[in-house]
Amino acid sequence: MVKSTLPQYSELPLRGGLPSSWDVWTAPGARYFGCLNLLTPERVAAAAQLVQRGAVFAMNWNMREPNPPLFGRQGFEHEVTGDDRATSHDDVLHGWNTQSSSQWDGFRHIRNFAAQADEEGTGHYGGIPDEEHGMHHWAQRGIAGRAVLADVGRWRIKMGKPLQYDTADPIEPDELLECLKDQGTELREGDILLMRTGWMQWYTQQSEEMRAHLAQPRDLATPGLRSGEATAAALWNMHIAALGADNPAVEAWPPGANSTPEHQAEVRADKRRMHEIFTHTLILPMLGLPLGEMFDLDALADDCARDGRYEGFFTSAPLNLPSGVASPPNALVIK
Numbered sequence: 271m272v273k274s275t276l277p278q279y280s281e282l283p284l285r286g287g288l289p290s291s292w293d294v295w296t297a298p299g300a301r302y303f304g305c306l307n308l309l310t311p312e313r314v315a316a317a318a319q320l321v322q323r324g325a326v327f328a329m330n331w332n333m334r335e336p337n338p339p340l341f342g343r344q345g346f347e348h349e350v351t352g353d354d355r356a357t358s359h360d361d362v363l364h365g366w367n368t369q370s371s372s373q374w375d376g377f378r379h380i381r382n383f384a385a386q387a388d389e390e391g392t393g394h395y396g397g398i399p400d401e402e403h404g405m406h407h408w409a410q411r412g413i414a415g416r417a418v419l420a421d422v423g424r425w426r427i428k429m430g431k432p433l434q435y436d437t438a439d440p441i442e443p444d445e446l447l448e449c450l451k452d453q454g455t456e457l458r459e460g461d462i463l464l465m466r467t468g469w470m471q472w473y474t475q476q477s478e479e480m481r482a483h484l485a486q487p488r489d490l491a492t493p494g495l496r497s498g499e500a501t502a503a504a505l506w507n508m509h510i511a512a513l514g515a516d517n518p519a520v521e522a523w524p525p526g527a528n529s530t531p532e533h534q535a536e537v538r539a540d541k542r543r544m545h546e547i548f549t550h551t552l553i554l555p556m557l558g559l560p561l562g563e564m565f566d567l568d569a570l571a572d573d574c575a576r577d578g579r580y581e582g583f584f585t586s587a588p589l590n591l592p593s594g595v596a597s598p599p600n601a602l603v604i605k
Contacts, residue, residue: 274459279503285397286384288545290556291506292396301396302407304377304558308460308511309415317416317583321604327570327582329514329562329601331372336473336564338485339370340518346370369596374588375554375561378403378595382555383541395558405594408560409587415511417584417603418450418461421571423468425449435472438527439493441465443504446495455580459509462584464603466567467493469517494522497529499545502552505559513553514562514599521549562599570603579605 282289295307339345346366352359369375378400381393390397422441425448426433433439446465450457457463469492476484484490494517495501501521505513513520526534526547537543545551553559574580582605588597 274509276459276509279506282506285390285556286382286386286388286542288382288384288552288556289503289506290385291558299407301398301558302377302403303411304395304560305511306408306411306413306560308509309413310460313416313460314414317414320416320581320583323605325573325605327573327603327605329372329565329567329586329599329603331470331564331566333371333598335371336481336484336518338482339367340485340487340490341369342487343367343370368589368591368594368598369563372564372566372598373562373596374405374408374586374599375550375563376403376405376408376594376596377554377558378593380550380554382551383544385555387542393555395555401593404592405588405597406590406592409590409597413462413512413584413586413588413601415584416458416461417464417582418455418457419464419466419567419570419574419580420446420449420455421453421466421574421580422446422449423466424571424575425452428452433467433469433493435467435469435493436491437493438491438522438524440496440522440528441467441494442496443501446504450580453574453580454578457508457510460511462512462514463508463510464565464567464570465495465513465515465520466571467515467517468568469493470564470566471568490518490523491527492517492519492523494520495549497521497525497527497547497549499549499552501549502545502557505553506557510559512560512562514565514567514601516565516567518563519550520561520563562601565599565601573605577605581605
């Protein structure tokens with residue numbers, strides 16, 4: 271990986287006692303984009319040259335999956351207007367949650383309570399007021415660049431320690447880099463890193479009873495990156511533009527599953543320490559690294575395993591929803 275001119279995690283200035291990238295990008299409006307600022311025109315143009323075969327891989331899962339939705343979210347009703355005599359039909363979605371399937375977590379999704387106590391006060395990325403954030407900023411810019419796949423699921427099988435999909439099986443940050451090295455894949459500054467665990471493939475094979483069990487917030491357990499500041503530091507030091515994964519939360523779920531009950535209780539009693547067990551509270555509001563969840567990566571991974579090329583041209587068009595919290599990615603990887 272080419273040495274970056276960006277600061278390391280330990281060199282970032284502090285907000286509320288925690289490293290923050292709020293002041294890394296100083297151009298007008300840059301705080302709405304965080305690490306997406308790394309997607310420069312030059313990097314986008316270079317990524318477009320990766321298209322060799324014209325093979326297109328869509329990242330969006332079926333909008334009705336997972337079914338039932340996870341994390342206590344409600345399913346939507348799909349109304350088609352008109353009847354069989356009508357000249358035209360429209361779609362109307364009732365009760366649709368933009369985070370019920372494949373999604374980008376926007377910077378309005380999570381705040382950090384330690385940063386909220388800082389002089390700028392909001393706890394959202396860049397110190398920007400809650401209602402001023404929104405997916406429309408990302409949508410109007412668009413997201414495009416070089417995608418790199420880390421097929422951790424296959425790699426863990428190869429290493430003789432397959433992921434356990436019904437537990438909070440932690441993936442260490444170093445394992446991402448070891449997986450990439452084993453694939454012969456170079457990670458570069460400004461890449462969109464895609465992490466496949468295989469969880470989505472496992473989920474589609476489960477019974478209705480098991481799916482109903484997983485839909486209960488207290489019962490959901492999934493593998494993912496180990497929660498904690500070490501993971502946030504490692505991701506920042508990779509200097510990627512965004513991270514998308516095929517599991518429900520990118521990090522292992524539930525929060526704190528890999529720490530002691532005593533530690534969990536201490537953290538939950540002081541929300542300013544939530545980052546110790548829930549890394550979202552560092553990655554999104556402090557570092558400005560977009561997180562994609564439940565990206566459909568299986569077809570892409572199969573193709574990469576066949577041809578040995580774990581890179582491609584990535585595009586994403588989030589919903590142009592003013593003040594939107596999240597969005598389906600509407601993402602493609604083209605090889």
